[in-house]
Amino acid sequence: MSTDVRLPVVVVAGLDRAARRQAVLELLAAQPRVVVLHHELTHADQHRVHRTQRTTSGPLAEDVDAELVNDCPCCAIRADLLPELRRIAEAGRHTLAVVELWGGSDPHPVVEVIAAAEVGDGRCMDEFVEIAGVVTAADPLRVVPDLSVPDTLCEHALHTGPDDDRTRAEALAHQIEYATVLAVPFAPRHEPDRRQRLAGLAMLHQLNPTARLVALDTGVLARAALGGFDVPAARDRVNPALALLPQQADQAGVATLLWTRRRPLHPARLFEALDQLVPAAHRSRGRFWIANRPDTLLAWDAAGANLAVEECGPWLAALSDADWEHYPPTRCAAAALDWHPQHGDRIQQLVFTAPDLDQQGITDLLDSCLLTDAELRTGQRGWKHLPDAFADLLTPVG
Template identity: 30%
Template sequence: MTSNKIPVTVLSGYLGSGKTTVLNHVLNHRHGLKIAVIVNDLSEVNIDASLIKEGGGLSRIDEKLVEMSNGCICCTLREDLLVEVEKLAKENRFDYILIESTGVGEPVPVAQTFSYMDEEQGIDLSQLCRLDCMVTVVDAYRFWHDFSSGESLLERNQAVGEDDTRDVVDLLIDQIEFCDVLLLNKCDMLADDELDELEGVLRKLQPRAKLIRTVDGKVEPLDILNTGLFDFEEASRSAGWIKEMETPVHTPETEEYGISSFVYERVKPFHPQRLMGWMEEWPAEIVRAKGTIWLASRNDIGQSLSQAGPSIQFGPAGHWLAALPREEREALLSEEPEAVENWDDRYGDRINKVVFIGIDLERERLIAELDACLLTEGEMLQDWSRLPDPLPGAEQMGSTGAVL
């Protein structure tokens, strides 16, 4: 691949997954490439950087190490990242830039840094660099422990600040759903059947990424360097739930290790109290759920449902097109042919559409339970705004009634 832009690979992955081990391995088997390394660590003393130095993968002639401490690439240190990468690229001494992001960093903001002009800094890294590959390292041994812990980063003293309210599981999902390569590390610590099941779940969560099993971070460097894999639009739409949502007719595949998925779709609103009751007893077999909810008591505004493990997020997603003033609605519909195609004569674009991914899902039972949470025919004729609404975000809603 010929280009005068310097290629960049970004390593993401939760704390302890083995990113530094992968980095050391690549630096020790770099096929003659002159690699500049940027290491981002949240602590004031950059332990990761010292480990890399001890690993012997850096030479003062061939590589340069930039330590970014006491902050996070994806938030407070984004400006520093821009400046450092621009500086390295303009030196014209390196064949490659390898970035190890902090374990609590999300990959999307880092990718955006390389994809768009930064007006404030006046730096456009896309003119100097080519983001080649987003890699996420997953700790096979601790994955289910972290996924199901129900803990927040604050509770683990890993947050980037007091206002960082993210759950560990949400961070894991963010890192898995936006990448080109998934390195499933520490595979020697699981039995074969456990490893196969975990790989099956990861492939369901992220079907586009190349999945590679590793032990001690030993990956063939050319699997993550100069791959040409990164495409921002493709990466943004590579999550399993998006692929599932976009499949016109879903045919259930042969289930390996009981891993399956389905889309629940109904043109009828949920009764808020019954839906809340169902969500309070959330089925343990659902690993991931994502979609749009039509709530009778909030008829003008669609609700977003996002679940990963024990973390469930629910709240307003924006107005239904059908609830907008006529001129605004028609202008938006002219830009969205898919919305016109699926338009309901009575309810417009209002719909319940949620993807469920899980292990040993009892699909028919789940569908029946969800159907029981919809309004009955009698309730459809009532004033929906009077329905009890215990779900989060109710206090932000104005009075909305039924479309009758």
């Protein structure tokens, strides 16, 4: 096969096995010579991964059991999936490869591995394949319930390794927000749970308003899934420093609140408010800064009543002009256009999404965590003496 023609690859994710499998089967039947590759992690606790390949005619090759290298699903993909994709691409007998992920798998690291990995001979994977689309399949009837509970993936045998302690809500939120296509089962005309379905659809749309929402069993999935995928743009879309967060919305009883302020947050008051803020929404995320750490951009990532706060490097306002060249032009341009005379690009931007969201209550609580005028006047020298309440919660990125 000439490497001038790369094999299109569609990655399909989803917690809901039935919806995910329906999406895969539709892609498999959409055109001739499609191959599906799936790594099953049922026995992840035993450090094993089971790989299958199939076409419309049945299994393409014998199933393979391999070791889960370093207890890392991405390592298993690098060791097993990439050589298979290269082999299939070079053989030239297939027009599309569908990579069906395991239930709790995050598509983001998988796509990054496929798109950029070296595969020997001094060559990269992107010489052989191209990511054509990323699909997350979800049942709208289950989206809101799955985002509201603290159940771990391990409790449902959907974890990707022995050390995977993520919740179902965390996994589902990241699957939804990274995809360019959200595939949902087709609804019967007289569906008894229509209100719950509409709430689930509203939740999907508000969490990822730029994704294309398609109904399965209508013949449109393949066209949507093969619409093209921009790996760097997708990376930026989920990067806390660059993400364009969802805007205010209210539909089918589901609302999204975008809280934006400039002045710094008081670390102790914000920490004390977490017990109320985190469970106030099914999903919340964004970027923020606290007064005693004025140079550090912090990421907020909460789902299913679990919160992760991470250090994401410096605010540009903390850097010299010469250091700006090390950061993406899009971030520099956005900072320059929205520059605050006192705080630079430092900003509070947190977005909360849930049914029956108490928008005023969340706004009032967050506003009460900001520095008062008197505290603001003490400046950064005074702020550094505030309690370092987030020291034990912060997790550096990278």
